[in-house]
Amino acid sequence: MVEAALNPRARPARVLIADDEPLFVEMLxxxxxxxxxxxxxxxxxxxxxxxxxxxxxxxDVTLMDISMPGLDGIxxxxxxxxxxxxxxxxxxxxSSAAADVDRSRQxxxxxxxxxxxxxxxxxxxxxxxASR
Numbered sequence: 298m299v300e301a302a303l304n305p306r307a308r309p310a311r312v313l314i315a316d317d318e319p320l321f322v323e324m325l326x327x328x329x330x331x332x333x334x335x336x337x338x339x340x341x342x343x344x345x346x347x348x349x350x351x352x353x354x355x356x357d358v359t360l361m362d363i364s365m366p367g368l369d370g371i372x373x374x375x376x377x378x379x380x381x382x383x384x385x386x387x388x389x390x391x392s393s394a395a396a397d398v399d400r401s402r403q404x405x406x407x408x409x410x411x412x413x414x415x416x417x418x419x420x421x422x423x424x425x426x427a428s429r
Contacts, residue, residue: 309336310427313356315347315373316340316389317365325360325415332420344368348376351384357427360419361406363390363397371404378405385426389415 312335314325322340329335338354341347344365351359359377363370370388377384387408388401398409408426410418 309334310358310423311336311338311354311356312423313338313347313350313354313359314340315344315350315359315365315370316362317342318362321412325419328415328419329423334424335420344370344373347373348380351377351386352380355381357385358423359384359386360389360423361386363388363392363401371400374401374404374406385429387422387426 312329314322314337316322316325326337326340329337338356339350341350345368347359347361347365347370348368361370361374365373370390374386374388377386384405386406387410388397388406389410389412390397391412393411401409407429408422410422
């Protein structure tokens with residue numbers, strides 16, 4: 298009972314990773330897996346897989362690379378949000394260009410994080426988005 302009072306989430310935030318770089322995905326899985334407040338439920342290698350897995354697994358947060366083969370992250374977010382309007386997608390990218398931020402938000406992403414900020418901001422961003 299005391300633990301529930303200290304942790305408002307009854308379960309870890311479920312996270313799906315969508316990125317076409319296997320080493321980056323492994324790094325994210327290790328980083329997120331080390332935090333008991335988070336659970337990685339899957340990984341997608343391209344935009345089409347990201348849409349399918351987000352709709353099938355219903356994660357609390359999908360981390361989406363903006364540039365992926367087959368279907369880019371922007372279009373993947375559009376498709377996810379058109380099927381599941383409550384889906385929370387945070388874009389991850391190497392670019393901080395204003396146009397990318399605008400396109401991501403217009404597509405329905407709830408957050409935007411550059412890959413150089415992952416170490417310092419990722420976990421808190423996920424927890425913040427998941428609590429909405």
